[in-house]
Amino acid sequence: MSNKKVGKQTIMLENAPAIIGVASIVGPKEGQGPLKDYFDLIINDMYFQEKSWEKAERKMMKEAVEMAIKNSKLPYDAVEYFIAGDLLNQIISAGYTARDIGIPFLGIYGACSTMSEGLALGAMIVDGGFAENVVVATSSHFCTAERQFRFPLELGNQRPPTAQTTVTGAGAAVISLKNDNPRITFITIGKVIDMGQKNPNDMGSAMAPAAVDTIFRHFEDTKRSPDYYDLIVTGDLASIGKDIAEDLLKEKGLDISNKYSDCGLMIFSPNQDVHAGGSGCGCAATVFCGYIYKEMKKGRFNKVLLVATGALMSTTSTQQGESIPCIAHAVAIENL
């Protein structure tokens, strides 16, 4: 076994790459939520002055990437790879952003786990000495996701209370070999877990077992206890999934409840009519690049375990009667 491997699924990053610059852009609803003061830009118009929601989404991603690089204080051409993905078919937000920014591109897809997957791959590429600086990004948009995965918004369909609200937002982070804080120290790459749930209007329940599997594995592999972290945060399990995850972990003898939060619950307040809470690639991305990162820089959080969660179904797989395969990747981010 490699000496960088800890336990079964966890990698220790010897050089602990730093996150040296981040940016987050969100939509109007997120800009009225409890984290509104943490975002770099709040757009007031779901079209962001573009002709379609898809073009608006990729404009958010592009501007977040450019802002993160600017915030990192690196010259633009020092960023060697762009690692990104999003929810749209063929990850077009990432693909067109890659075209516009001109940085060599590695496209990824992990549904709403994309921010963790990107940070994990970016950290390995930097830690392994294959690049000094990479930028990772992801995005989602309420209107593009609704029309692709559910119904055209114009239909005005009702949504059940278990449904989540896709976050309109983009987050980007520059990972570097520099000796700065916060640093990425461990990553636990998740397995796909599918407990047979088939309801695309209840993603939190579907994803909870994947989060549980990865969180449990992370603590087994690292021999850490939940007390080690100031914050353990899942991506977008929202109210129903978070409770399930907490209960399932307790059944396995792991009580994370006094450290545990979920980005889908943090980004909106319950009176914003968001049903179970937030979801989408942009949820974990903007909460991390907005709130968590900035509170780490201030020293309020020093040890964070970010566990973005993704549901890997498509409309075709749902129509063909398949259950929802889910995944979660854990990234330990620490002030050293």
Place this chain on the structure above:
Amino acid sequence: MSNKKVGKQTIMLENAPAIIGVASIVGPKEGQGPLKDYFDLIINDMYFQEKSWEKAERKMMKEAVEMAIKNSKLPYDAVEYFIAGDLLNQIISAGYTARDIGIPFLGIYGACSTMSEGLALGAMIVDGGFAENVVVATSSHFCTAERQFRFPLELGNQRPPTAQTTVTGAGAAVISLKNDNPRITFITIGKVIDMGQKNPNDMGSAMAPAAVDTIFRHFEDTKRSPDYYDLIVTGDLASIGKDIAEDLLKEKGLDISNKYSDCGLMIFSPNQDVHAGGSGCGCAATVFCGYIYKEMKKGRFNKVLLVATGALMSTTSTQQGESIPCIAHAVAIENL
């Protein structure tokens, strides 16, 4: 700059990870083509005994992965990560395969460049010491791709002569730290190139400039000349794109014509009514895992540059009048 970086976009893999086992599965048409004797399995039924083409595609991927691991002679649980993607929305072939095989999963999307992207990421993960063994896979299926990207097959639409035929097939490769041949020595990660082409029925022309950019960059970065390689092979430019790529490279002073081939031209013979030639993630994957790898083991090819090419548009981006952003990643595979 990192000491593993060569020139602007190329990475030198110090440990030169080996490809220790591969497998390829193809459909009936590919099984009648010139490479038919190189594939591990030819399916006679486009449904592969499943209820839908999508389920058939993921069954091909799953069986290819299991066969590649078997051919690598590794115990199943020695394979630490599964890196895969495919053309279907939300890469469901890869997602469901990951669920069924139970290996920690990193989802990628590079359209038809996926095999190169997977080999590049897998090689970095192994070379960097983050894993000893990983498996990389991709797939495509003529019927799933036609109905997702173009028209339902039942309509019987005519296709123009520039159109390509999506390969039905899956390829998988196990990458390992072992001291075996062939080895992955250099990777050149591509930029997204978009020359304004908007016709999704002429992907070869759209992708050719991306292939040219990456091939040119590879030779600039490594200071190698095309003579170094026994074979330079693009993924699926097919007849029109291959000619364009050759011409554009000549204009840049690089003549690769006597070493150059394209998987989309190799997998079918012109009398198979495939228009410009083959395409799809499965094209480069099965030609590499079938023909090229086996000829490298025999020593007929000792130095190969595999440049899988991808077109990163979606039906939505095409409907919104966008041009086609394209990418190519180059992977140097050598008997050392």
